[in-house]
Amino acid sequence: MDVTSITNLQNRDGGWPYRKGGGSSTEPTVLALLAQSVDPGDPQSTERGLAWLRATQRQDGGWPPQPQVPQSTWVTALVALMPRDALGASRYARAIDWLMGQTGKEASLAYKLRNELLGEGGGVIGKHEGWPFFPGAAAWVTPSAISILSLEKARRYQMAGGIQQRIEIGRQFLMDRVCQDGGWNYGRANVLGVEADSYPETTGQALLALHGAPPSKLEKSLAAAQAQARRCQSAEGLSWLQLGLQAHGITAAGPAHVFPYRHVADTSLGILARAALRGRNLFLE
């Protein structure tokens, strides 16, 4: 696992595909560029990747998952993890504005009113606003965690008001969605009265976004994450757990055997996790 293997998969247009031979997509391109920033390789590769990102921003300020999909989605939050200077101040500001305008559909007034009239929604669904994967759908853990991390970076540039409040509400959203075992799954802790299990990937992402929270509030979650790391069955899952636990000063002890890295995204995350274990957690810089 090294940055050269990622660079070798870069497409001619400058972006990266999810898998070898595929078209360029926003998510693997951002992860590859982040990996290159902690493990510098070919500067021309990085510049071509950034040029692809700059060129694919949509008029509304967001990014599509793939250029052929004319719709901005949650991947905008990933792009906003990039340094402002790398994207350009104007592009970056429009991306943050787009993110600030997104909420899960369950947070809409119409939905809340409907639930009130039908006597439904007594649970936590819709209590705090998170972010959806796709506009018009409900909020989930992954897009919410990544959006929180992006807005934290944006806050340092003293951008539009309300960012800190949105971060806090987003964090409350994550706390609402914690599973009984202390970890997080995609964002539904209970289905029809039955408790659901958590996943390593989303537990790591949520812990990253909740860095700085009092340890007493996360005691069970941190224990769950460490337990997940020991029995984890994927490189991607383990990388997210290492990143999330490192954000709380904990080095995750992984399982006995090494997992294969299968594509650009999990290889990039592996490089980012390794950097975090050495003390540089790019998601929190």
Place this chain on the structure above:
Amino acid sequence: MKHRITRRDFLTVSAGSLALTRCSLVGGRQPQPRVSIVRAAYSQSIYDTVRRLLVEHRVDVRGKRVVIKPNLVEFDPGTTINTHPMLVHATLEGFRAMGAGDVRIAEGPGHRRVTMDLADAAGYFETIPHFEDLFIDLNLDDVSQVLLRDPFSRLNSMYFPNTALGADLLVSLPKMKTHHWVGATLSMKNFFGLVPGSVYGWPKNVLHWAGIDECIADLHATFPRHFAIVDGVVGMEGNGPIQGKPKPVGVLVAGKDLAAVDATCCRIMKIKPTAIRYLMLAAGPRQLDEANILQIGETIPRMQTPFGLIEEWQNIRL
């Protein structure tokens, strides 16, 4: 005596009426669909069983591109949740033996992003030689937009993986399971895995807002070149599709007509097919009627075993 019409009852009746209307618009008498019910076990014999099924249904795949779509959902070494790897391999070998030009295995799980690792844990790498070269993660595939003609859901168009769109034959290989949102998940619901997570996310929640049953019916209509083999060797009852209990049935159910296959599976599970809303939308009561399906092999009564149902779905019991 007054009958209280529940929302589900109302929707089922409405769906049936709509399906009848569509059937009458199509007009003409469709050939009676054939559905095979065969005894099977997760052993070497499953290779012969599947090959015989494909011959029996005269599936002509010579030179064609075939995409096999199993059901991979969660890490589960017992493969109660996921389609058994031996069935997937037997199907792959079966289509190769029948002269298919290219056979791929493809899936896009709804909750987990780590598809290859799920497949590894489910025994796919161990059972299927060169699995990694044959497999396409539909969540991460390149996509194209498809306009939905006369959609059941609120969606006018959807994005689909190019691998699925380019298939001459899409083979649904689901697990026979109960499902907490739609009652039963079989060959038609298995097409949810064709929806790309890279566009819609994990979960593919856009489909839930647009109507789960309606989206299943849309997917069925969008991919009309299909075949199904349902893994009912060990199914799942109760709180499926993830948290239920193993239900040994010892059966494979196969055919070209997904509605007929799923209706037959429902009867084996002692579930009313007409109570499964997406089947009513996609096919309607006439197509689901047992008298209109030609059963081959074992009979339904001989294989029938009631699948446990959660409280919310007690009303679908046959």
